[in-house]
Amino acid sequence: xxxxxxxxxxxxxxxxxxxxxxxxxxxxxxxxxxxxxxxxxxxxxxxxxxxxxxxxxxxxxxxxxxxxxxxxxxxxxxxxxxxxxxxxxxxxxxxxxxxxxxxxxxxxxxxxxxxxxxxxxxxxxxxxxxxxxxxxxxxxxxxxxxxxxxxxxxxxxxxxxxxxxxxxxxxxxxxxxxxxxxxxxxxxxxxxxxxxxxxxxxxxxxxxxxxxxxxxxxxxxxxxxxxxxxxxxxxxxxxxxxxxxxxxxxxxxxxxxxxxxxxxxxxxxxxxxxxxxxxxxxxxxxxxxxxxxxxxxxxxxxxxxxxxxxxxxxxxxxxxxxxxxxxxxxxxxxxxxxxxxxxxxxxxx
Amino acid sequence: xxxxxxxxxxxxxxxxxxxxxxxxxxxxxxxxxxxxxxxxxxxxxxxxxxxxxxxxxxxxxxxxxxxxxxxxxxxxxxxxxxxxxxxxxxxxxxxxxxxxxxxxxxxxxxxxxxxxxxxxxxxxxxxxxxxxx
Amino acid sequence: xxxxxxxxxxxxxxxxxxxxxxxxxxxxxxxxxxxxxxxxxxxxxxxxxxxxxxxxxxxxxxxxxxxxxxxxxxxxxxxxxxxxxxxxxxxxxxxxxxxxxxxxxxxxxxxxxxxxxxxxxxxxxxxxxxxxxxxxxxxxxxxxxxxxxxxxxxxxxxxxxxxxxxxxxxxxxxxxxxxxxxxxxxxxxxxxxxxxxxxxxxxxxxxxxxxxxxxxxxxxxxxxxxxxxxxxxxxxxxxxxxxxxxxxxxxxxxxxxxxxxxxxxxxxxxxxxxxxxxxxxxxxxxxxxxxxxxxxxxxxxxxxxxxxxxxxxxxxxxxxxxxxxxxxxxxxxxxxxxxxxxxxxxxxxxxxxxxxxxxxxxxxxxxxxxxxxxxxxxxxxxxxxxxxx
Numbered sequence: 001x002x003x004x005x006x007x008x009x010x011x012x013x014x015x016x017x018x019x020x021x022x023x024x025x026x027x028x029x030x031x032x033x034x035x036x037x038x039x040x041x042x043x044x045x046x047x048x049x050x051x052x053x054x055x056x057x058x059x060x061x062x063x064x065x066x067x068x069x070x071x072x073x074x075x076x077x078x079x080x081x082x083x084x085x086x087x088x089x090x091x092x093x094x095x096x097x098x099x100x101x102x103x104x105x106x107x108x109x110x111x112x113x114x115x116x117x118x119x120x121x122x123x124x125x126x127x128x129x130x131x132x133x134x135x136x137x138x139x140x141x142x143x144x145x146x147x148x149x150x151x152x153x154x155x156x157x158x159x160x161x162x163x164x165x166x167x168x169x170x171x172x173x174x175x176x177x178x179x180x181x182x183x184x185x186x187x188x189x190x191x192x193x194x195x196x197x198x199x200x201x202x203x204x205x206x207x208x209x210x211x212x213x214x215x216x217x218x219x220x221x222x223x224x225x226x227x228x229x230x231x232x233x234x235x236x237x238x239x240x241x242x243x244x245x246x247x248x249x250x251x252x253x254x255x256x257x258x259x260x261x262x263x264x265x266x267x268x269x270x271x272x273x274x275x276x277x278x279x280x281x282x283x284x285x286x287x288x289x290x291x292x293x294x295x296x297x298x299x300x301x302x303x304x305x306x307x308x309x310x311x312x313x314x315x316x317x318x319x320x321x322x323x324x325x326x327x328x329x330x331x332x333x334x335x336x337x338x339x340x341x342x343x344x345x346x347x348x349x
Numbered sequence: 350x351x352x353x354x355x356x357x358x359x360x361x362x363x364x365x366x367x368x369x370x371x372x373x374x375x376x377x378x379x380x381x382x383x384x385x386x387x388x389x390x391x392x393x394x395x396x397x398x399x400x401x402x403x404x405x406x407x408x409x410x411x412x413x414x415x416x417x418x419x420x421x422x423x424x425x426x427x428x429x430x431x432x433x434x435x436x437x438x439x440x441x442x443x444x445x446x447x448x449x450x451x452x453x454x455x456x457x458x459x460x461x462x463x464x465x466x467x468x469x470x471x472x473x474x475x476x477x478x479x480x481x482x
Numbered sequence: 483x484x485x486x487x488x489x490x491x492x493x494x495x496x497x498x499x500x501x502x503x504x505x506x507x508x509x510x511x512x513x514x515x516x517x518x519x520x521x522x523x524x525x526x527x528x529x530x531x532x533x534x535x536x537x538x539x540x541x542x543x544x545x546x547x548x549x550x551x552x553x554x555x556x557x558x559x560x561x562x563x564x565x566x567x568x569x570x571x572x573x574x575x576x577x578x579x580x581x582x583x584x585x586x587x588x589x590x591x592x593x594x595x596x597x598x599x600x601x602x603x604x605x606x607x608x609x610x611x612x613x614x615x616x617x618x619x620x621x622x623x624x625x626x627x628x629x630x631x632x633x634x635x636x637x638x639x640x641x642x643x644x645x646x647x648x649x650x651x652x653x654x655x656x657x658x659x660x661x662x663x664x665x666x667x668x669x670x671x672x673x674x675x676x677x678x679x680x681x682x683x684x685x686x687x688x689x690x691x692x693x694x695x696x697x698x699x700x701x702x703x704x705x706x707x708x709x710x711x712x713x714x715x716x717x718x719x720x721x722x723x724x725x726x727x728x729x730x731x732x733x734x735x736x737x738x739x740x741x742x743x744x745x746x747x748x749x750x751x752x753x754x755x756x757x758x759x760x761x762x763x764x765x766x767x768x769x770x771x772x773x774x775x776x777x778x779x780x781x782x783x784x785x786x787x788x789x790x791x792x793x794x795x796x797x798x799x800x801x802x803x804x805x806x807x808x809x810x811x812x813x814x815x816x817x818x819x820x821x822x823x824x825x826x827x828x829x830x831x832x833x834x835x836x837x838x839x840x841x842x843x844x845x846x847x848x849x850x851x852x853x854x855x856x857x858x859x860x861x862x863x864x865x866x867x868x869x870x871x
Binding site: 473 | 618620626627679682683732
Binding site: 014046047048049050052053056057060084085093096097098099320328329331340347 | 421459460474477482
C-alpha cells in the first residue's frame with residue numbers, strides 16, 4: 001500500500017503589516033522593495049501566538065481532515081527556526097494538546113526554512129518503514145528579521161501540518177529526494193536574536209543550486225517532466241524567487257500560481273513550501289500530480305511528488321482553506337504595534 | 350506571587366489543553382474542569398467528555414488595568430462564554446477590536462499563549478475565544 | 483444549646499487612607515484600643531481578627547496571636563478569620579458565636595488590612611485571589627473585570643445605565659463628607675465619574691472602591707455584662723445573623739445578574755431577628771463597585787430585580803431618604819481595607835443606633851443591617867442590629 005498524506009491543515013494569523021509601513025520607518029523606498037521582492041504585505045503573529053500555538057491549530061485541522069484517532073499518531077516532528085524553547089520540544093505540547101501522548105516519538109527539527117519539509121520527510125519515511133501507523137510533520141515559524149534589514153520585509157508567520165499514513169489517503173507520496181551541502185548562506189548563532197545573511201550569495205549558490213539539485217534528482221528518479229504535473233510549489237522567501245526557479249525548471253505560471261502565497265503572506269520560513277502545498281490541496285482534483293521542493297539555508301532542499309486521490313473531495317472542506325485565511329478577515333497593524341508584538345521594543349526588567 | 354508553576358500546569362493539561370470536562374451520570378450537568386462532586390446534584394460518577402470548541406459570548410468586559418502578567422496586553426477583552434456542550438468558561442476574546450464584541454457573538458476556542466513565568470520561565474498555554482467565521 | 487443575647491458595647495476605628503507611616507500592627511492596635519476604651523473594658527476573653535491577606539500584602543500570617551501580643555494580651559485565645567472581603571463580617575460572626583454559646587463573656591472583634599506597601603499592580607493581583615485562580619484569574623480576570631461583566635449582564639437584561647451606576651458613587655461620596663474617618667471626603671458628580679479613567683468597561687475608576695489601609699474593632703459582651711457597662715448609653719444587640727456561600731466562579735452561576743448568597747443570608751438574618759426588610763431603618767452594604775450596591779439592594783428585596791439602578795438617582799437611599807444606604811460613605815468613600823470593612827460596617831450601624839452619628843445621623847434609627855460580601859458574592863454575611871429597650 002502506498003504511503004501518503006491522510007490529512008492536512010494550515011494556520012495563518014489574522015494580523016498583517018504592509019511593506020510600505022515598514023519602509024516608512026526605515027527611510028526605505030517601499031515601491032522598490034515591493035517590486036524587487038514582489039512582496040506587498042506579510043502576516044504578523046499576535047503576542048499570544050507562537051510556533052507552538054500555530055502548530056496545535058494546524059495539527060487539529062489536519063486531524064479534522066484525516067478523521068483518525070489521535071492516539072494512533074506514532075510520531076510528531078515540528079520543524080521551525082522559532083521554537084519557543086531552545087531546550088524543551090514544541091512537539092510534545094502539540095502531542096499533549098491533541099491527545100497523542102504517551103505512545104509516540106517526538107523530536108524538534110531545525111534546518112532553517114526547510115525544517116518543515118524535514119518533518120514531512122521523516123514522518124513519511126517512518127510510516128514507510130512500518131515503524132508507526134501515522135506520523136505528523138509540521139512546518140511552523142514566527143521568524144524574526146532584524147529591524148531595518150531586508151529580511152524584516154518578508155519574515156512572517158504561519159503553520160502547515162501533514163499526517164502521513166497508508167490508509168484513506170488524500171494524496172499518495174510517489175517519490176522523495178534530498179540535496180544537501182554545507183553552504184552557510186544564512187544562519188543564526190546561539191543566543192543571537194536575529195539571523196545574518198550573505199546578501200546575493202543566498203541566491204544562485206544557495207537557493208537555486210539546491211532546489212534545482214533536488215528537483216533534478218526527482219525528475220531522474222521518476223522519469224517525469226514538468227508537463228506531467230498540474231501544480232508545482234517551491235520555497236517562497238519572496239514573490240520573485242519561486243517563480244524564477246519554477247520557470248528555470250520548465251514549469252509555467254499556471255502551474256506555479258496556486259501554491260504561490262508569498263506576495264501577500266510573506267516568508268513563513270519552515271512553513272513556506274508546506275503552506276503552498278496546502279493551498280494546492282485545497283483546489284486540486286483527483287489524479288493531479290504535485291511537484292514540491294523546499295529550501296533551507298545551510299543548505300539543502302527536500303523534494304516530493306504527490307498524486308491527489310478521490311478522497312480529497314470528501315475532506316477538503318472539513319477545515320479552513322489556506323487562501324481563505326490569507327485573503328479574508330485581515331487585521332492591519334502599524335509599525336509601532338508590529339514592533340511591540342514582535343518583541344522588538346526593549347521593556348523594563 | 351508565583352502561580353504559574355510547572356506541577357500545576359501539567360496537572361491542568363486535561364482541561365487546559367484538551368478541553369476535557371466531566372458529564373455527571375446522575376443529572377447530566379457538564380462540569381468543567383472536572384471535580385469529584387457534581388455541583389448540581391452532588392453525584393460522584395462522571396464520564397469524560399471533550400468539549401466542542403464553539404460557543405457564544407454570555408457577558409464580557411474590556412480590561413484596561415491588569416495584573417502584572419497581562420499589563421502589556423491592555424486593553425483586552427475578558428468574557429464568560431456559553432459553550433456548545435452546556436458548560437461555561439471564562440476566557441479572553443482575541444483577534445477582535447474590543448468595540449466589536451457583543452453579547453451573543455459566536456466564538457470558537459483556539460490554542461494560545463496565556464501567560465509565562467517571566468522571560469526565562471515556563472510558558473502557560475490554554476484557550477482563548479476568537480470570532481467564529 | 484440555648485444561645486445567649488449578644489450586645490456590642492464598644493466601637494473604634496482609625497482614620498482610613500494611604501497610611502505610609504503606619505504598619506498593620508500599628509493601625510490595628512489603634513482601632514482595638516479605641517474600641518476597648520469606648521466599651522470601658524481592658525480585659526477580654528477572646529479576640530477575632532478578620533484579614534484577607536497579611537501574607538500577600540506584608541508577608542505576615544499568624545496574625546491573631548501576633549496582634550493579641552501587640553496590645554499586651556498574649557495568652558488570650560485569638561483567631562484569624564478569612565473569606566476575602568467578607569473576612570470582617572465573619573470575624574464578627576465568630577465573635578458572636580463565642581459569646582452566644584457561653585464560651586466567652588467579652589470578645590474583641592477586629593478587622594484590618596494594610597494594602598499600600600505593595601504596588602497597585604501587586605495589590606490588584608492579591609485581591610484577585612478572591613476569585614477562582616484556576617478558571618478565572620489564570621486567564622486575566624481582575625476584580626473590577628468580574629464585576630464589570632456582572633454590570634454588563636445587568637445592563638443588557640434590565641437597561642441599567644452608566645449614569646445610574648455613577649449616581650451610587652456620587653451619593654456615597656456625599657455621605658462620606660460627614661465621616662471623619664473616611665479616606666475620601668470630597669463631593670463628586672456623575673459627569674466626573676463617567677469621565678474618570680476606565681478600569682474595566684463599563685466601570686470607571688470612580689465606580690470602584692479604593693485601595694486603603696485601615697482597621698476597625700467592636701467589643702461584644704453578653705447582655706448581662708453589657709447592661710452593667712452601659713452607663714446610660716443605648717444598648718445595641720446583634721438580633722440576627724445570616725451567612726451563605728455561592729459558587730465562586732462567576733461563570734458557574736446560573737444567573738450572573740443576581741446575588742443568591744446575599745438573598746439567603748439576608749432572609750436568615752431577618753428571620754432570626756424576627757424582622758422584615760421594611761423594618762430596617764439604615765443599611766451598610768458592600769459597595770466594592772457601584773454595581774454591587776445596585777445588585778445587593780435587589781438581592782435583599784429592598785426593590786424588585788432590575789430596579790436597583792433607580793434607587794440612588796431617586797434619592798430614596800440617600801440620607802434623608804426612606805431607606806438610607808451607606809451613611810458612612812460606604813466602601814467607595816470611606817475606603818475598603820478588605821478585612822476591616824465588615825467590622826467597620828458594624829461600627830457605623832452601632833453609632834447610628836446609639837444616635838451618635840452627628841451630621842450623618844439617620845433620625846430615629848432603631849434597626850440596622852450590615853451586609854458584607856467576599857469575592858463576586860461567593861461569601862456573604864448579614865447582621866441585623868437593634869436597640870435594646
